[in-house]
Amino acid sequence: MIIVIQCADQVGLVAAISSVVSKQQLNIISMREYVDKAENLFFMRLEVEEIIDPIQLEHQLKSVLPTDATIHINPIPHKKIAVLVTKEYHCLADILIRNFFNTLGATVQCVIGNHDDLRDVCERFGIQFYHVSHEEKSKDEFEKQIEALIQPYAPDYLVLAKFMRILSPAFVAEYPMRVINIHHSFLPAFIGANPYRKAYERGVKLIGATAHFVSNELDEGPIIAQQTIPVNHSFTVPDMVNAGKEIETSVLARALKLVFEDRVFVYNNKTVVFE
Amino acid sequence: MIIVIQCADQVGLVAAISSVVSKQQLNIISMREYVDKAENLFFMRLEVEEIIDPIQLEHQLKSVLPTDATIHINPIPHKKIAVLVTKEYHCLADILIRNFFNTLGATVQCVIGNHDDLRDVCERFGIQFYHVSHEEKSKDEFEKQIEALIQPYAPDYLVLAKFMRILSPAFVAEYPMRVINIHHSFLPAFIGANPYRKAYERGVKLIGATAHFVSNELDEGPIIAQQTIPVNHSFTVPDMVNAGKEIETSVLARALKLVFEDRVFVYNNKTVVFE
Amino acid sequence: MIIVIQCADQVGLVAAISSVVSKQQLNIISMREYVDKAENLFFMRLEVEEIIDPIQLEHQLKSVLPTDATIHINPIPHKKIAVLVTKEYHCLADILIRNFFNTLGATVQCVIGNHDDLRDVCERFGIQFYHVSHEEKSKDEFEKQIEALIQPYAPDYLVLAKFMRILSPAFVAEYPMRVINIHHSFLPAFIGANPYRKAYERGVKLIGATAHFVSNELDEGPIIAQQTIPVNHSFTVPDMVNAGKEIETSVLARALKLVFEDRVFVYNNKTVVFE
Amino acid sequence: MIIVIQCADQVGLVAAISSVVSKQQLNIISMREYVDKAENLFFMRLEVEEIIDPIQLEHQLKSVLPTDATIHINPIPHKKIAVLVTKEYHCLADILIRNFFNTLGATVQCVIGNHDDLRDVCERFGIQFYHVSHEEKSKDEFEKQIEALIQPYAPDYLVLAKFMRILSPAFVAEYPMRVINIHHSFLPAFIGANPYRKAYERGVKLIGATAHFVSNELDEGPIIAQQTIPVNHSFTVPDMVNAGKEIETSVLARALKLVFEDRVFVYNNKTVVFE
Known part of the structure; x- marks a missing residue:
């Protein structure tokens, strides 16, 4: 307990x-x-x-x-989660595998994708997948559709597993400190889109990943976990993207484990993490 | 306190x-x-x-x-130490620098070398250096000489900063869990002499360093801190020795800090370390 | 090319x-x-x-x-592999996911388990799973059965993804430097069974994983990749096992990528790895 | 050669x-x-x-x-350097020790401090120390004084070993890609003053250090080496400063070694580093 x-x-x-x-x-x-x-x-x-x-x-x-x-x-720690994705499989697949073998510390209730690419892998594990395109509709409509799908599940947390759309403050406000994102840089460096492109252009010798709660400021929410790996001049942008996938997967997995085990406190836009 | x-x-x-x-x-x-x-x-x-x-x-x-x-x-944590060395400077110099700038968390009382090579660097910092050769005498005589020099200082800890002689059980028994050694491998791999040679021959992709209390079994005492760094096929034995120096220095520094701040407990040949 | x-x-x-x-x-x-x-x-x-x-x-x-x-x-680098497993899912699942999304750099032809536990996850991805129990038969019979199943596939490599049986020299000789194993320690420390138990008893501050080619000497084959992560006194053996799974998965994944991209040479029981 | x-x-x-x-x-x-x-x-x-x-x-x-x-x-790689410092000793002391034991790959010709604090440690190693205060004079006067002291030595590189003044573009232009700085953050995060304070306020789980060539844009020059270490919620700003010193020392040491061995190329504000 x-x-x-x-x-x-x-x-x-x-x-x-x-x-x-x-x-x-x-x-x-x-x-x-x-x-x-x-x-x-x-x-x-x-x-x-x-x-x-x-x-x-x-x-x-x-x-x-x-x-x-x-x-x-x-008394019995076990959370319920909904996962939002776009096209990249690595974080989602890791979550699905841990869910399937009961080592996630939570239950995946459903997966929502703004593209349909990841339906197959979800369905192979018997997980409900919903495709909600963001195209030809306002952000408000898009989010209302997601919200309508999620609400019946009453998830404890939303996990953005490489979900490439920015959620509105109104949406985020529905899940205060309950939306967890994985960002593909060592924040606060390279906020926003294309961090690997920016990292390449800056000539950094490290790339990283940061798992954080989503707040109203883009990539400014409380950080749960982050990690870096070395890169060198020979890494192209696609090389960085590929190398980054490994670290994104493991940082998100670690952050989820910490949150699901009630090890993370939030205050002042920071976290206390009892690892 | x-x-x-x-x-x-x-x-x-x-x-x-x-x-x-x-x-x-x-x-x-x-x-x-x-x-x-x-x-x-x-x-x-x-x-x-x-x-x-x-x-x-x-x-x-x-x-x-x-x-x-x-x-x-x-009440006022501050330890007294004697340092034993052979020829390699890196760990000793790091200790002398921290001692000089009052960031060691202990006071270096004296340095004893079984070679005379490191006298100069000690004396530049006003630290008493004693040369006690191990040659043309029994281990017992050698250790008695060291003991006679150390005793007046009544040090809290002896630090073996790349001291390449094996101390007898009788000597070690005088300082139970008060002799700290830096071994140039990730123990328990490569116990004893020439760990880098053995690492090279085994073709490992990591080398490491281990700081531990000295017990009666060679390199078998309670481990305080250890760390590894990657190597590859292009590392010769001397390359490993050089790369290893950096990690030996930092692992010993970290272990000393932990011990001097009363963060290390010993039992069952293991340590509890409250970092 | x-x-x-x-x-x-x-x-x-x-x-x-x-x-x-x-x-x-x-x-x-x-x-x-x-x-x-x-x-x-x-x-x-x-x-x-x-x-x-x-x-x-x-x-x-x-x-x-x-x-x-x-x-x-x-000309077109793409390998064929057979995977041997026992009960632990983490390395196999990682391989199956990469295989499913065409990022493994090889094709999984079949999976053989000496237990039946991992059949389900394989079949969800349409991968042929064979259960070959090691019980109530000689090692020779056991290996002959495996060999009979593998041979028609003519795999380039056998991957032991937490396969907990020791293969005989005769079997290994059929696949010289083509059997890749993941061992759950930083070799050469903790060779053989129960490395985490041994690590716990020794009180090490690191645990690790080593991917290596299998030779006739247990855990003595050429090392391809290895990595360590820090542990502390609070880690029980099961804690080490769990923490170790993450690193076993990633070290094996890295070693397979290196081998499948023809980056690994073997000689003198060592490897040259052009990362 | x-x-x-x-x-x-x-x-x-x-x-x-x-x-x-x-x-x-x-x-x-x-x-x-x-x-x-x-x-x-x-x-x-x-x-x-x-x-x-x-x-x-x-x-x-x-x-x-x-x-x-x-x-x-x-033919005989050996560089000459001048070192600029303020009050912090750790990077300078590491350079002085390596210089003293002939493992720096360069010769320290002189040290210039805008405070007098580090005179003693320099003089203990027989290294000329000049105190050039930045107070009660213009930046131009300050830099002219430094320049006048350095010029007779004709150093290959200037090393800013925790030198806390920003050099003018005119000064830097005298030493194109020959001024090496250590910045106490993982750039491009936390550019400018007080990076540890900013890191503390942002609640990051990593701190870092970056060695780079100095260009006209503050902390925007080509990166040579960088590294991070984990921190957690219990780190105060002074704790981060102290932990950071270890990594600043080692990142600068590594960068200097790479430059002194002619392993670093600069182009497009980036580096190629043949490690």
């Missing part, structure tokens, strides 16, 4: 929380805490062996915590 | 310890804990802003901890 | 080869050469834009090269 | 060059070539065992190369 707490910092929080936990005779598997001194914020993630009534435990924790505390208790 | 605790695990330890700390109105800067479930062992490192009387705090902690608990309170 | 040459070294080889190539008005896309001075061996890989008659080109190259030269000209 | 060639690409260049080399009975230790197809540019670096008359060899090479070819023959 996972217990996640965020509140204003004060002396004695760890003592108070761990005292509640030990009175319940709960065995702590892992405990991670962090205090942002500048912001006076306290973050804690507890994993205990036992599964007990979350309502009662939350009540006990509330009684010892500041009134602003947010407490989230996850 | 740093507080370090190791004891048998039981429910409520975190609550008990943090309760003692919060009663003293101590602000926790960082708290790290780990439980080895298989061995039923509990480890904790606390860093608090305030400096208070360590004897009184230890007394209070003892009253809430199992009787087997070892408690170590470090 | 790819041209691969290996022969005894002598002055003027590059001039002689490149003169043949330029007389044909071939545009060199990339040229890589390496000389092992100790062994007096010359290796070259040339990639040219044009596709011309390989027999004529080979004839011209032979006329300027030492008589011991092996020349391999690959 | 190192031979470096850059020219317009055409069929037969490798044959022509290697034919000249083999006629001289020169043993090639290593040969690297690269063609930028988009720009139709050819780059080659040859290392041969023998040292012969460079003027004669250059003459022979010119006779087989396009007229635009630049040929650079380096």
